[in-house]
Amino acid sequence: MKLESPSFENGGTIPKKFGYKNGNVSPSLIISDIPESAKSLALIMDDPDAIGAVGKVWVHWVLWNVSKDIKKINENSIPENSLEGETDFGEIGYGGPAPPDKEHTYIFKLYALDTVLNLERNSTKADVEKSIQGHIIAEAKLTGKYAPQ
Template structure:
């Protein structure tokens, strides 16, 4: 079985995401640690979204899309992106990280990391659906990191 691990020194899986990473409280992207990347990986993709937004706004809210992350990346420092990686457009209609911003109650945020057998050829303003369509049939493995955030 192929394993891929995504962790954060800022919060435990299933734990509370610190306030400074929230959209209205600093909007810093959290530090991430990546390990056990499969040998044949050509690039990594990270998608952060909020499935709990479905109840409040009628859709899964996209907070961060990052692709062409080099496969040798082991750490993504706070408020940065790996060299040569590309950020896409969020549901805030912005390029780059958009932190948690639940409109009603505590929400669960999901950071999904995909190991791909290709690099993506997408424009900078691409969306989650553009990325998801491009990675079909190219995912070697995937993992996720979840955190909670309350308004």
């Protein structure tokens, strides 16, 4: 399985408009090579570099029950019938990069699952991670860097 973005290269710089304080628009994502046995997809975007600044991995986006037939998540949108959870901003939906100190690396983790998750809309990353245990059949990762503006 593969996860890419037409908005930035893997390991490259995430454009300013995707930042929390600069538009807070979610980037377009391209998904390919999804296993045929997948029943749904889940996506988690977080910032492990935030540990140094705020003492924990900061959660920026939690999305699940994405159709296994999806090939693209359009910019500033979520796929039909998928659900978004709560970020560490205390909000539902995408919360863009907002490093408080220096350039951070953001990780988009995509999971192909052998099930559809039975979670409420305001669920958290911890809820999703607990629910996907034992159900992951493939993973893909995309990283991007973002510095304070």
